[in-house]
Amino acid sequence: MATRREVAELAGVSEATVSRVMNGVGPIKEETRRKVAAAAAELGYQLNALASGFAKGRSGNIGVVLPHVPKVRLFSTYYFSEILSGIGDVLHQAGYGLLLLYRNPQARYDYVSLYRTRRVDACLILGASDLPEEAASVFALADEGLPCCVVDQRYARAGLPCVGADHRAGAYAATRYMLDAGHRRIGFLNGSPHYSNSADRYEGYRQALAESGQSPDPAIQFEGNYSRKSGQEAAGAIFDRLAALDGLLCANDRMAIGAIQGLRERGVAVPERLPVIGYDNSDASSLTDPPLTTVEVPFYEMGRLAADSVLARLSGESRVLSGIEVAEGAAVYQANGSKPAADDVLLPTQLIIRRSC
Amino acid sequence: MATRREVAELAGVSEATVSRVMNGVGPIKEETRRKVAAAAAELGYQLNALASGFAKGRSGNIGVVLPHVPKVRLFSTYYFSEILSGIGDVLHQAGYGLLLLYRNPQARYDYVSLYRTRRVDACLILGASDLPEEAASVFALADEGLPCCVVDQRYARAGLPCVGADHRAGAYAATRYMLDAGHRRIGFLNGSPHYSNSADRYEGYRQALAESGQSPDPAIQFEGNYSRKSGQEAAGAIFDRLAALDGLLCANDRMAIGAIQGLRERGVAVPERLPVIGYDNSDASSLTDPPLTTVEVPFYEMGRLAADSVLARLSGESRVLSGIEVAEGAAVYQANGSKPAADDVLLPTQLIIRRSC
DNA sequence: TGGCATAATGTACGCGTGTACATTGTTGGA
């Protein structure tokens, strides 16, 4: 591999000039630029990213942290692959690398070391919850003032920007749609409340019920872990409460699909006996039988915005997007008190009506 | 961030000694080791991975290349997430980082630059095909003698190790199972033949038919792109040929699920009217209605082995595993002539019998 | 005790780049 020095010699200039040409900095005579470019091309010279990063003290990589237990898929892969795609597109375009990092859920994770060792310049955190160890790990990041962004999880903590979606509004719209259709007793198959997105959906659900003079009935609320299997397993409990149910809201499509299958096995027809609404508008949702009424969430954009957020932070433009962001995040959370912070982005959701409800 | 020099001063030793302690190389007096460790702990010193990599000329990252078109999911995410998990586990344990790289399918991709710029020490290539541009890109790697491994795609080219599965045997077993059950006219919904795994499945299918005195009938062969939607779309063509069909083999579960849904929409009962067998044993396969008879493929292990392969190459143990590998890859391909190379690993597949056939 | 092998540590430099600062070339106006 050719080095800068050889290029400089061949082009008859100093190494500094080569460096300036390669990085496009400083004033350079056009003729010099051409000479250097020609020499570089002739020698097949390319900037050594490692040395360059070392000299600048930056790795050029952004860490993307995923929860992971071997052989267990905790979340919908649709969810992550959409977000990852959005992140990947933005980072690639900006010339950054995407370093995939697996984290043990509910365990402490030493984000700070990743920065100290210069393995990453920033982190994007996916699938985080507010369980103590996880939150503490993330807060340590914020305390150090390191650039990062949490995706789809609000911590409402200074220095910890979050990009998410307005799940309260999404769940509200879904619940309201059922109520407006004349269904009264709406069950809710939610995910763990340790995810703020679960909590937000609950809030939307509660709010819609409140507007129709109801309060949530714990007896018709169920919990899964966002996997299809957990939905299918929940179908047992749901079936036991069937007499108390006119409809069912699920916190994601996979659980909805699992629940529908579980219910069908027990002879419950969807939507005839029990209308069901999913959440995510995953590609599966339009292909099931019946096609799922669901809530669309712009996960791809979520990934893009999260990446944009840390890149902006890295380039010093402290908060270029924040005008838009705050406007988008204007929804106010009434009940649980944890309003979105000023840093937060809340993307809009949209009810997609199909046949399951 | 503390530097090596500060640690050396605090511990009262030279920088070289600190380096030796941190890397565990060379003879070190136990007392010295303790002193250094204590100083490092006190200062919160951690090795700067960037500087260390620079000095060694290695980034410490392995590139994992995925095909990607924004907003389009080409393959089953199950497939990739399993393989990625296997890769991630192995790399993490070995102290390597996983650099996720997106490639434009069917386009040229400059792998070699990734190495030249020291962005990666090796590459794992997923979802590759033998389309000209893709193959040329990969062959350039082999020509340069750079460490890499292709996952689930055989190129039978020197210097290009592949880790895959014995899809010929998998498809053979599935087809044979149908034939043994008395079904004669077996349709095949395959993926693009530009993937060797598709071609291998076809070979297994052909072989099983041959043993029962048949040769493949092009009229009952269909092609999808491994997505659920493509399976659903293929259902139209399959329906048109229904009179000529006793059974249907699909090249992955997603297409099988899509096909079953498409068939159901047309009033075709599975398995009563048309038994269907899927492929992959994805987590969805046990949750569909009916549960899919399918072929299990150890994708997680595939990822692990691919990662093992490049790591072994990097540490100079040129071919430690090859004894095992060759044994596993001993299956001989009779028809298409492209036998697995000596480098190749072929993992075993297994027929999983459920209710769709 | 001397000498030697080996353990343990220190010295010195290279890795390839970015960039502050110094130097030289150029232009335009007085």
Added chain:
DNA sequence: TCCAACAATGTACACGCGTACATTATGCCA
């Protein structure tokens, strides 16, 4: 013509670490 301002380029060094080689300490045996 001379000088200031600025463009263009060169010089020199730091970045933090690995490691070859030199040096010093230690233990063992005669």
